[in-house]
Amino acid sequence: MTTNDEGAGQPAQQKPVRQKRADAQRNQQALLAAAATVFVASGVEAPVREIAAAAGVGMGTIYRHFPTRADLVVAVYRHQVEACAEAGPVLLAKGGSPHAALSQWVNLFVDFLVTKHGLAAVLRSDSAGFEALHTYFLDRLVPVCAQLLNAAAEAGETSTDIDAYELMRGIGNLCIGTDNDPRYDARHMVKLLIAGLLQSRLT
Template sequence: MTGIDSEEAAAPRKRADARRNAQALLDAAAAAFVTAGVDVPVREIAARAGVGVGTIYRHFPTRADLVVAVYRHQVEACAEAGPALLADGGSPYTALSRWIDLFTDFLVTKHGLAAALQSGDPTFETLHAYFLDRLVPVCAQLLDAAAAADEIRPGMDAYELLRGVGNLCIGADSDPRYDARRMVELLITGLRGR
């Protein structure tokens, strides 16, 4: 084996290691953001991921890059869950309810994200549009399936529903007695209209 052959053989392993490190960083950052918010120290995220601080900065040059990557990753997971829940074979209303539960969990665990989005950092400018572009169509698909099965009233607007869920989740950070999940459950039950 020549030196070039051994370098080529080692290169895919590095890419796999880099992918594992990036995934470990995303998972560690997501967990840290839930418990401590988006301003958690980078060294804490690195420790959770089992990597050095330099590894974080190689993958995500700024904190904003890391925050955006974590939330894009989570938005993708939420978007992919909708069709999977519909395909499970249960009722479309059950799929919708379960997806809204996932969406609610996504929202109530985003400590500090709203402030970050309003910080003026250009890295965050496209995050909200990405969020809507990915999740509104999934919600619409679930609503349409539930309406077609005559499980909810027809004509529900996906954007309005997601906005309503979002508004119900706002108080979760500031009042320990406020149960956003319970409020969202009441909203989703009201879609049935029967």
């Protein structure tokens, strides 16, 4: 009877551990989402206390997960890449216009590019690490952009000769310098570019 009782109790001992790990994962994801929002608003040099306040945690919690600012920036970068990559299929699955899904995805991509601003400066001492992140960025996001473009082309909304990498590169170029010139609205220019994809099919 003792052996059976011990065996029966084993899964019950493991369940709290799994739950604790799941809670910790959710808390870390919430922290990264808050940090990304702060980075968009204030840049990657934003004070840690601002990030802690946005996440509703103490500064010690952030330093426990991310001992250096570079650790936090890289984690936010990867978190945003994954969020952007996962959003593409979700937007397409809503059943609306593929061009509209592309437009919504591009808005998320622009948010990501704003978050990315300043990353090179933070990681300037680790060029190899930065290159690895750039490769990861391309591997995850170019196929998603291509999926959206192909869906729009198959629906007859856009031309079939638009390359995903070129489009993303063009959007990135439009976003350069947006923080330094209050008269320049990168989001407006990107919106015109995406609207132009639709118009190019109609002309």
